[in-house]
Amino acid sequence: MNTEIFKYNKSFKLESGKQLPELQIGFNTYGTLNKNRDNVVWVCHALTANSDVFDWWKGLFGEHDHFNPAEYFIVCANIIGSAYGSTNPLSINPVTGHPFYLAFPQFTVRDMVKAHQLLADHLQIDHIEILLGGSLGGQQAAEWAISEPDRIKNLILIATNAKHSAWGIAFNESQRLAISADRTFYSNTPDGGKKGLKAARSIALLSYRNYKTYGITQQEEKDSLVDGYKASSYQNYQGEKLVNRFNAYSYWYLSKSMDSHNVGRGRRGVEKALSLIKARTLVIGIKSDVLFPIEEQQYLFRHISKSAFAELDSFYGHDGFLIETEALTNIITSFFKTDVKGKIIELQRTA
Numbered sequence: 088m089n090t091e092i093f094k095y096n097k098s099f100k101l102e103s104g105k106q107l108p109e110l111q112i113g114f115n116t117y118g119t120l121n122k123n124r125d126n127v128v129w130v131c132h133a134l135t136a137n138s139d140v141f142d143w144w145k146g147l148f149g150e151h152d153h154f155n156p157a158e159y160f161i162v163c164a165n166i167i168g169s170a171y172g173s174t175n176p177l178s179i180n181p182v183t184g185h186p187f188y189l190a191f192p193q194f195t196v197r198d199m200v201k202a203h204q205l206l207a208d209h210l211q212i213d214h215i216e217i218l219l220g221g222s223l224g225g226q227q228a229a230e231w232a233i234s235e236p237d238r239i240k241n242l243i244l245i246a247t248n249a250k251h252s253a254w255g256i257a258f259n260e261s262q263r264l265a266i267s268a269d270r271t272f273y274s275n276t277p278d279g280g281k282k283g284l285k286a287a288r289s290i291a292l293l294s295y296r297n298y299k300t301y302g303i304t305q306q307e308e309k310d311s312l313v314d315g316y317k318a319s320s321y322q323n324y325q326g327e328k329l330v331n332r333f334n335a336y337s338y339w340y341l342s343k344s345m346d347s348h349n350v351g352r353g354r355r356g357v358e359k360a361l362s363l364i365k366a367r368t369l370v371i372g373i374k375s376d377v378l379f380p381i382e383e384q385q386y387l388f389r390h391i392s393k394s395a396f397a398e399l400d401s402f403y404g405h406d407g408f409l410i411e412t413e414a415l416t417n418i419i420t421s422f423f424k425t426d427v428k429g430k431i432i433e434l435q436r437t438a
């Protein structure tokens with residue numbers, strides 16, 4: 088992964104009023120900015136992904152995909168708190184000379200966006216042709232389109248919401264309970280909380296998939312079985328897989344930032360905030376998503392003025408936004424063929 092680093096050597100003020108003494112953002116770019124500077128596609132990534140969108144969103148992003156570097160200048164930046172190149176709880180606090188760990192200041196989705204706005208300034212990107220993201224990525228994209236309505240021309244919000252739900256917060260809290268039940272989390276060491284993180288990912292998976300997904304992929308054929316089920320092994324495997332590439336401290340802070348997502352905070356409410364979006368917007372909801380139910384995307388569609396809505400019929404549930412790249416390509420292609428200048432068009436179900 089060819090991640091570049093942007094260093095902002097001043098202190099970075101967070102929404103809470105606390106400061107990060109300095110800020111580093113890891114980012115990837117693909118393709119070239121054209122002469123008119125109007126071919127920028129900016130991707131906001133979700134909870135545990137990274138800035139290498141060609142790696143985790145293959146089929147939508149790639150040499151031969153809809154978003155390809157021959158046509159677009161594609162930018163994806165790692166979010167604050169995540170350990171794929173950006174300042175995070177394992178970074179060295181320049182004030183103490185030691186890693187932050189649990190002394191990392193809590194940040195919000197707005198802080199993630201503010202950091203990426205600094206990167207866009209640094210890259211001299213005044214105009215983003217298409218801003219998109221799913222889940223926590225969509226929460227960032229919505230925030231950005233509200234805070235800088237003139238910078239964003241087209242917006243694609245997938246499997247996301249305007250304000251994190253009580254249900255979503257409860258899932259996140261249960262995951263944090265699992266992490267904090269692992270007392271090594273308080274050891275402030277790089278491996279602290281790993282067992283807890285494994286359990287947390289296993290809980291999270293239940294919200295990223297659904298009853299039917301498990302019923303088909305993890306169903307036992309033998310009636311004689313009384314232990315050692317496939318579904319158990321799958322939960323363990325998925326937990327281990329995350330533990331091998333992530334850390335409990337980043338996960339803890341990122342899940343808290345997701346809890347605090349509310350585009351209406353300080354803006355006289357969610358509806359007022361959404362009405363500030365000027366971008367031509369495509370909202371995509373996944374029918375089987377139990378974490379960000381489709382009603383949340385229908386709400387976004389109703390309150391963003393120049394918007395279209397599409398429903399994706401995925402077997403995977405919430406994580407369908409990462410997997411159903413062919414269906415997403417079809418929806419996005421038809422969106423750019425439709426004229427949404429000032430009127431609302433409801434797209435046909437595309438998957």
Ligand SMILES: CC(=O)SCCNC(=O)CCNC(=O)[C@H](O)C(C)(C)COP(=O)(O)OP(=O)(O)OC[C@H]1O[C@@H](n2cnc3c(N)ncnc32)[C@H](O)[C@@H]1OP(=O)(O)O
Nearest residue numbers: 135136137142143305317318320321322324332406409410
């Ligand atoms: C540097 C990096 O690592 S980049 C990080 C990549 N990840 C991201 O960017 C985050 C976004 N991505 C994701 O969340 C996920 O990768 C997704 C949603 C896109 C896909 O999830 P997956 O885990 O691949 O899909 P799925 O739920 O079908 O599980 C398949 C895996 O479970 C394993 N598995 C399936 N059933 C079982 C079982 N009963 N017991 C044990 N393992 C099982 C499969 O062998 C497969 O393993 P593999 O991942 O090693 O190939």
Ligand SMILES: N[C@@H](CCO)C(=O)O
Nearest residue numbers: 133134135136222223
């Ligand atoms: N599966 C996603 C989270 C769901 O939005 C990730 O690990 O980033």
